[in-house]
Amino acid sequence: MKNKLLTYTFLAGFLLLSGQLYAQSARQQVLQEKEDSLKTYAFDIVNAREAADRFRADSMFTRVLVRALKEPYSFSYPFDSLQPISRLYAPDSSFRIFTWQFVKDESVFRRHGAIQMRTADGSLKLYPLIDKTAVLDDINNIITDNENWVGAIYYRIIQTAHKGKQYYTLLGYDENSFRSTRKRIEVLTFDGNNKPVFGGLFTFDKDASPRKASSRFDIEYKKGGNGSIRYDEDLKMIIYDHLISENNQPEKKFTYIPDGDYEGFKWENGKWVHIDKVFNFKLQEGQAPVEKPLKEGKLDIPPSQ
DSSP: OHHHHHHHHHHHHHHHHHHHHHHHHHHHHHHHHHHHHHHHHHHHHHHOSSHHHHHHHHHHHHHHHHHHHTSTTGGGOOOTTOTTSEEEEOTTSSEEEEEEEEEEETTEEEEEEEEEEOOTTOOOOEEEEEBOTTTOSSGGGOOEETTSBOOOEEEEEEEEEETTEEEEEEEEEEOOSSSEEEEEEEEEEEOTTSOEEEOOOEEOTTSSSOOOOBSOEEEEEETTOOOOEEEETTTTEEEEEEEEETTSOTTOGGGEEEEEEEEEEEEETTEEEEESOSSSSOOOTTOSOOOSOOBTTTTBOOSOO
8 A cells, every 4th residue: 555655656746747847848849939030020120121120020029029928937038049139137036137229210219128027936027118218307317117217228237235125237328329329327126016116326425526416327429439338346346438529529429439547336335436536547458357348239239248
């Protein structure tokens, strides 16, 4: 009797495991098929010649992505072939964020995105990111939510904490216009209902000439000017290029280029504190520590940095 009970228990466990493996394999197959479709749409978002075709590809990509993410336990599926689409997991794997860009013409750039939360039961919890950059006033001094998003294509997430609260600092860029590009530092947190909140605290109290604190920070520079914002793991600091106008027209951001100096932000007590001079000397071109480059223009974005 005891042997029969052990046999039944073994068989039941084996069947349960087999069923789980079969279901997992079936889900994987479905997601791979959807990824094949997404790959085509993602390519056309960037490369289709006509604006109408890019718009159609963007719309179809969004629909198919949501259907794919509705598959149980889709959170762990990497979508590695979607190279034009930024796909970043938070360091603690509590969420991941998709961002991409639709270009209508030389004057209209729109960012799209979504935050997928990790759930215990594998169900979908998704927050769409609605780009309102063009209509928001004073964007560097406001707190927003996912429906009033200051759009950017993210290439790095830095996780920090203060008094038990987690902060996720996002480094990203947007094409902005045909004359200039912006790179942006954005802080993401989650409120008591686990909904996303965009906006942190960037202070300049340690500067020789202190200025007003802000909720986010960006740099704007000449198209192709290679301005950079990156995170240095050794220094535990965000470092960015100091910019100057190449023809002494500081009111025109599209004339700005790096001058070889570096500024930065250091995380202290729940805020990013500005460091006016990261280094006490100017580095020659190519000497600064750099991460894997982010290719602008065609949105060939590395999946992680």
